[in-house]
Amino acid sequence: MTELYEGIIERALAVAKSFGRPEPAHEVERRALKLLEQPTEKRATLLANSAAYRTPQLAEWVIAESFRLRYEDPVHGVLLARLALEISESLPQGLHRPLVVDLCAKAHAYLGNAYRVVGDIPQAQTHIQLSQETLLDGSCDPLLTGEVASIAAALATELGDFDTAYQLLRGVWNTYCDLNEPALAGRCLVDLGRSMVSGGNHKIGRSVLVHALQLLQASPEPELLISAFHAMAYSLAEIGLLDEARYYALLSRPLYKLIPGDVPRQRFRWIEATLLEKAGLIEEARLLLAQTYEGFSWLGFDYDAALVSLDLSLVLLKQRKWAEVESLARESYAAFAARGLSDRATAALLLFVDAAKQRTLAEELVKRVAGEIRGGQREAWAAELASR
Secondary structure, X not given: OHHHHHHHHHXXXXXXXXXXXXXXXXXHHHHHHHHHOOOHHHHHHHHHHOHHHOOHHHHHHHHHHHHHOOOOOHHHHHHHHHHHHHHHHHOOOHHHHHHHHHHHHHHHHXXXXXXXXXXXXXXXXXXXXXXXXXXXXXXXXXXXXXXXXXXXXXXXXXXXXXXXXXXXXXXXHHHHHHOOOHHHHHHHHHHHHHHHHHOOOXXXXXXXXXXXXXXXXXXXXXXXXXXXXXXXXXXXXXXXXXXXHHHHHHHOHHHHHHOOOHHHHHHHHHHHHHHHHHOOOHHHHHHHHHHHHHHHHHHOOHHHHHHHHHHHHHHHHHOOOHHHHHHHHHHHHHHHHOOOOOHHHHHHHHHHHXXXXXXXXXXXXXXXXXXXXXXXXXXXXXXXXXXX
């Protein structure tokens, strides 16, 4: 394994040298954005005729940016991942074919992940499968193999195929342990623990998450720690250990200030509010959901704000505040219908208003309305992607 690892590093250095000296990040970003704004035909011409755009560094930057924006701007995340694949496939292979193939495999994997986020499961499955197939012709880099397997496991978890997710992540865990990569192993265990909890395997899932947190004590990634804390809280709330659930839900709060960007912070607050409601802290959940609703509205994330308003309505129902439920429903419909939500989502919000007015709103109806809003959001994303 050591010889394989050293060989990969040597080839990586060679390919980097063959493509020229590393460039400042701002210059790489400038060229990436210039490529992205071009029509498809012109972009292909630039990639074919200008070596400045055919660099591994440019492809890697675009992949990383796509992943960073996957929840903040999912459509842009897909567009960036598409661009990364175009750049990767344009690279001259020559003596360094295995590493160029690796980059293509990585680009396919992250494009699949970006499609998963926007809800296009067939495209996600296609590109993740292409990534796994492409890897077979590459350098056999165990770290990249683990990275792709983790992305495949995320899709399997979303599809409810928890056995596949477990098998994939167990292999990733073994690889990272063999390579003495505790930080990556900890990340893998967070993914595994969350998948087990989602699949209802709470006892083992929590044990895995505890082990993950031990490995990640000095982790510089607050998002990863928050995800682990939230998964622990959810599992504990599901089996009725409410005091412990509250502890883990609140444990993540000091980490929010370490997360760059308002959108990720709002998303974590939304999850925390849901966990507090599960743990019986109804008033605390109401206050946090109200703040999150205002936050998403101010940021212009209308679909998310509409979904938060539904969660807030359920909390208000538990408090028997029908007048506030009706007021919230009317406000949501008036605000978001005027701001361009899809017809499907707008109709769902109107159903929300009518049920609140008639005082027939119940959890099952809220779930139905939420499903319609999410469907409308996916349709809007698909339409935007089809036009780009």
